[in-house]
Amino acid sequence: MLKVDGITVDFDGFKAIDNFSMTLERGQLRVLIGPNGAGKSTLCDTIIGRVRAASGHVWLNGEDITALPEFEIVRRGICRKFQTPGVLPSLTVRDNLALAARRDRRWWTGFGHAVDATERVRVDEILAAIGLEDRATTLAGLLAHGEKQWLEIGMVVATGAELLLLDEPTAGMGPNETSRTAKLIKSLLGKHAVLVIDHDMKFVEELGGKVTVMHQGKFLKQGTVEQIRNDPDVAAVYLGRSEREEA
C-alpha cells in the first residue's frame, strides 16, 4: 500500500533522510525506531507532504503522491497524529470524535451540522475501541494525559484514513497506559495500516510486528523485535558508537 522509494530530504545541505526506502502492506503494523535525529519524524513529514523530498518517491496504492499538497494526501487516506495531543479542549470527547469523522474534514462546518445515525454509530464504535465510553460527555480538556492520547488516536481513526502515522503515541505515559496503547493499536490493524514511531522498547515489544531501524537518515535494519534487539549494529548506534569506533 505504501512504498517509500529512495527518499532524500536535504535541509540546506544536511541530509536528514538519505536514500531511504521501505514498504508497508495494507492493514499491517510497522514500528520505526532510531536514535534521536535519525530522521523518523522527517520521514513522516515527507509521507504526509509537509516536507518536500529532494529526490525519491512516495507511492500510495500505486499512485505517486510525492508532489501532492498535504490536504490531497490526507484526502487519499493518510492521517498523522503528532506527539502533542491536538484535541479541542472545550468540546466533549464525543464531539471531538464527531468532528474528526466529518467526511468533508472542514471542522468549521461541524458546528450546527446534525449528527446522522451512521456517524453516531461510528463514533460509538470508536469510543468503545479507545475505551472512553464512560468519558463521552467529558470535556476533552479535563481528560488525563493518557486519555487525551487515546482520544487523539480515536480522532485519527475517525477520519477513516487507511494509513495512520503515530509519532510517539506513548510519550509521557506510565507502564499501564503504555500497555493499553499497544492493545489499542493492535486492535486497529487489518482495517488500518499503522506506522508507529517510538523509543520505548517495552512498548515496541508489546506491539510485536516488524521493526525498521533508521540511523542518520539511512535505512539500517529491518526485522522482528527479537532480531532487532539482538542486532549488534542496532546496539552500536543506540550506544552512540560509530562504525569506525567499533572497528
Ligand SMILES: Nc1ncnc2c1ncn2[C@@H]1O[C@H](COP(=O)(O)OP(=O)(O)OP(=O)(O)O)[C@@H](O)[C@H]1O
Ligand atoms: N526543518 C529543519 N531544518 C533543519 N534541520 C532539520 C529540520 N527538521 C529536522 N531537522 C534535522 O534533521 C534531523 C532529523 O530530525 P528528525 O526530527 O526527523 O529526527 P527523529 O528521528 O524524529 O528524532 P527524535 O527521535 O529526536 O524525534 C535532525 O538532525 C534534525 O535536527
